[in-house]
Amino acid sequence: MPQADFLLVHAGQLLTLSGPSGPRRGGQASELSVIADGALASMNGRIVWVGGSDSAVEAVALTPDAEVLDASGRVVAPGFVDSHTHPLFAGSRAAEFGQRAAGATYEEILRSGGGIASTVRATRLASREEISGNLSAVLRRMLLHGTTTVEAKSGYGLDMDTELACLEVLSEASATLPQTIVPTFMGPHAVPSDFPGGADGYLDFMIEEVLPVVASRKLASFADIFCERGAFDADQSRRFLTAARDMGLEPRIHADELSECGGALVASEVGARSADHLLQTSDEGLGALAASGTIATLLPGTAFFLGKDFPDARRFLSAGVPVALATDFNPGSCFTES
Structure with a gap:
């Protein structure tokens, strides 16, 4: 007994x-x-x-x-597992919610210098203490909502020093906060406007210089990339995730959110743990996910904030794809903690 x-x-x-x-x-x-x-x-x-x-x-x-x-x-019930969040940032993008309410699209805000680029500028200028304080406040509020395990991504530095600093802050938080924190490196969240060589040159930098440091220091368990029009295409995403996998990081991918770009197919090819968003996934991509066992992580909060149709969870479940729901907490397109 x-x-x-x-x-x-x-x-x-x-x-x-x-x-x-x-x-x-x-x-x-x-x-x-x-x-x-x-x-x-x-x-x-x-x-x-x-x-x-x-x-x-x-x-x-x-x-x-x-x-x-x-x-x-x-x-x-058991504690919630939030398997897709972006809590490592500084600054505010509250003004963008007003812009969207007035009719601006996510892509239009991005092209005007807002979106991810706005948060990158603020995060690069922030101290470690500011990033850490913001992270701790977010995670403590998530805990009040019942979330006991959090996957947390970098991706608002887009350079060596800031990306590593954010992952270090995450490691420190993991040792002091009560939740289980699962770290993901997402250096290819966007192509930084100040980087020469465009998307291919930036991926070379990520693969040759940043990934080896992240992997050798065990700062992340997963690697993620934004496979989308205006960010990284399917071939580029496949190249980055294959390199990350070869260095011991398990792949994840932001896929088919704003357009059908082959992200679900890439996820199945590289054996990704999850493919996330999937608002525009084709029947071919759906079948590939079902065959590979990759988890479809659906993020209805983001669709709501962006004025998009909600993801069709029943479509994925009926096809035999395992489904997870997560918040996609981030400073611009889904500021929700539960």
Whole structure:
């Protein structure tokens, strides 16, 4: 009989999510393994037993100072995993929300010097303390909303020093904040206007100079790229993600958000863990994702902020593609933390 120093009883619904260990496909996505009138016991912060409340007293041995919590009428669920965020930045893009309300598109704002470029300028000028303070505030608010695991991307430096500094700040936060933080290097978030050689020259710099440092210092677990018209095309994305994979970073990709650009196909070819956004993915891309097992990370908050149609999750689930939902928290196109 396990010992427990905490016991929760009478949850209206206790979501255990027991079942397959891998990503869930199709009908499996709706199997939450709910226990009505559920109970949960833990010891030193680790769950040791779950079951019905009527079995709890006989199933666990409570320590003398154990806490018992009555959760009558409430839903008890595991912490949320936010698998796509951009919290490493400085500055504000509040004015862009007004521009979009007046009819400006994301692409028009980007061409006028706003968008990612605006945040890059502010982030390059910011101190580490400013970036760290902003990151900590965001993650603490996410925790209040129930998010206990956060994937966090760099990508607002677009140079060696700022990108590395942001990843270092993320590593420090991981050691001090309560959430599990999963770091992603996204140096190719955009082509910086001050870099000679265009997209190909910038990718050469990323692959030959920055990626080796990120990989050797283990500053990131994943690498990501923005595969989109005006950023990086499918061939460029494939080249960067292949190089990152060869250096030990697992690929992710921003794909088919504003246009169908072959991003889903690249994701399947390089064995990406996830392909994200996917608002414009073709049937061919959908089939490739289903065959590869790449997770479709859908970001309805961004579609809402940009005035786009919501991603069709049912289309992906029906095709056998595993689906995840995330916030895409970022300073410009989706300032939502839950």
